[in-house]
Amino acid sequence: MSEPKKLFIKTYGCQMNVYDSERMAEALGGQGYVETKSPDDADMILLNTCHIREKAAEKVYSELGRFKGLKAEKPDLKIGVAGCVAQAEGEEIMRRQPLVDLVVGPQSYHRLPEMEAKTRGGEKALDTDFPEEDKFEKLKSRPKAKRGPTAFLTVQEGCDKFCAFCVVPYTRGAEVSRPADRIIREAQDLVERGVREITLLGQNVNAYHGAGPDGDMTLAALIWELNKVDGLERIRFTTSHPNDMDDALIEAHGTCDKLMPYLHLPVQSGSDRVLKRMNRSHTAESYLRLIERIREARPDILMSGDFIVGFPEETDEDFQATLDLVEEVKYGYAYSFKYSTRPGTPAAERPQVEAEVADERLQRLQAMITRHQREIQDAMVGQTVSVLFEKPGRQPGQMVGKSEYLHAVHVSDTDVEAGDLRKVKITASGANSLGGALI
Ligand code: 5AD
Ligand code: SF4
Numbered sequence: 001m002s003e004p005k006k007l008f009i010k011t012y013g014c015q016m017n018v019y020d021s022e023r024m025a026e027a028l029g030g031q032g033y034v035e036t037k038s039p040d041d042a043d044m045i046l047l048n049t050c051h052i053r054e055k056a057a058e059k060v061y062s063e064l065g066r067f068k069g070l071k072a073e074k075p076d077l078k079i080g081v082a083g084c085v086a087q088a089e090g091e092e093i094m095r096r097q098p099l100v101d102l103v104v105g106p107q108s109y110h111r112l113p114e115m116e117a118k119t120r121g122g123e124k125a126l127d128t129d130f131p132e133e134d135k136f137e138k139l140k141s142r143p144k145a146k147r148g149p150t151a152f153l154t155v156q157e158g159c160d161k162f163c164a165f166c167v168v169p170y171t172r173g174a175e176v177s178r179p180a181d182r183i184i185r186e187a188q189d190l191v192e193r194g195v196r197e198i199t200l201l202g203q204n205v206n207a208y209h210g211a212g213p214d215g216d217m218t219l220a221a222l223i224w225e226l227n228k229v230d231g232l233e234r235i236r237f238t239t240s241h242p243n244d245m246d247d248a249l250i251e252a253h254g255t256c257d258k259l260m261p262y263l264h265l266p267v268q269s270g271s272d273r274v275l276k277r278m279n280r281s282h283t284a285e286s287y288l289r290l291i292e293r294i295r296e297a298r299p300d301i302l303m304s305g306d307f308i309v310g311f312p313e314e315t316d317e318d319f320q321a322t323l324d325l326v327e328e329v330k331y332g333y334a335y336s337f338k339y340s341t342r343p344g345t346p347a348a349e350r351p352q353v354e355a356e357v358a359d360e361r362l363q364r365l366q367a368m369i370t371r372h373q374r375e376i377q378d379a380m381v382g383q384t385v386s387v388l389f390e391k392p393g394r395q396p397g398q399m400v401g402k403s404e405y406l407h408a409v410h411v412s413d414t415d416v417e418a419g420d421l422r423k424v425k426i427t428a429s430g431a432n433s434l435g436g437a438l439i
Helices: 013-030 056-065 068-073 081-090 094-095 109-120 178-194 221-226 247-255 272-277 284-297 316-329 356-376
Strands: 005-011 034-035 042-049 078-081 102-104 125-127 148-155 197-201 232-236 262-264 302-308 333-338 383-390 400-401 410-412 421-429 434-438
Touching: 005 013, 013 109, 013 148, 013 197, 042 056, 042 081, 056 078, 056 081, 056 178, 078 081, 081 094, 081 102, 094 262, 102 109, 148 178, 178 197, 178 221, 197 221, 221 232, 221 247, 232 356, 247 284, 272 284, 272 316, 284 316, 302 316, 302 356, 316 356, 333 356, 356 421, 383 410, 400 421, 410 421
Parallel strands: 005 034, 005 042, 042 078, 078 102, 102 125, 148 197, 197 232, 262 302, 302 333, 410 434
Antiparallel strands: 383 400, 383 421, 400 410, 421 434
16 A cells, blocks of 8 residues: 555634534545644645635735745645635635645535645646535545544534625625534534534524425524434534524523533624624624523523724724623623724725724723633632543643633543543632632
């Protein structure tokens, strides 16, 4: 048998890219590739790129430039660009950086094996179509390799919301949901391979409407089906849009035993004027009422969110409204970003906020978020949580896992193994994690 070829994948951006990189590695596994952790000994380098913010394309070009020496030493080395920058830039990538052999958009990954073969024949391969066929079905994994205790599973992709700042509807395309039976089968397969917790992924995951046995299913219905999968202990989902939180999904947070008490529900801004300009089609008030209802269903739920500061024409008053909303919700985690112009999106044409003003607002918002995060984490001390252990910690004898609220928790001097789900009493709250003792 010939030596396996080596594949180096570098993943940028969101969890869906992490999932996609795994699928691409499996697809190329069928072509005789095994993964390597270093680009230096790779026969193929793939950059799985993200286009959501600032100068993404420029970063990819500079990263590609660094492979010049490697390619000169090893003419057989193939270099590919995947993900949302590949989709957005297309052929331009090969024009600007001739060492690139392959450009593949997120909807065409199942065609990678043919594309790879084409590059081996000395040709360039480009595919940024939005094909009809189900790429996930074609990307079926090979023999049942063992997996860690947690996994991502894409159930929905793309977005029809067209928020004025966002490239996702252009790079990932229109909203598409996978049929429920395929998702259940994939979940069962993951569980057989050792997975205990599955995070359902979608750019608009709660808009899920995949085909089920009796017509289209909602995300809540899908979660209830997954709740029946033996051996699966925990279900999470991300990312949700406030307008797609239906009653059944809210209720499931109170009644579905495997659904974890954590919800990532981005609001982006607390100002109705800004929300309107962002084309978000919800208000600060409707968002706050929604959270109230979710907390009625599940009082201990930990909320997480995304914010953009310095959106075009954002005033001090608008920004204050964001601070007020954050103060009211108190997020356990929140991600805040300075607005970054995305060419081709509606907001790109509008009057921009000065960089220094946006910087200052971002700092203030992040300070508030960090304070809340810390308060919530500190309040866990003395409580008992359940921890799904994932891997050894930094100190000898330590194991780390995640609580139901997604806090990292470590324990020492125990016999726990990765995949164990154990009750832990929290005794300490550190910078980014909690410490505790097994009960
Ligand atoms: N500028 C800044 N942040 C953005 N996001 C999306 N597009 C932009 C942009 N143009 C943020 C949003 C989204 C998260 C994934 O990234 O907050 O929820
Ligand atoms: Fe982008 Fe999310 Fe808005 Fe869709 S809902 S356009 S993915 S920010």
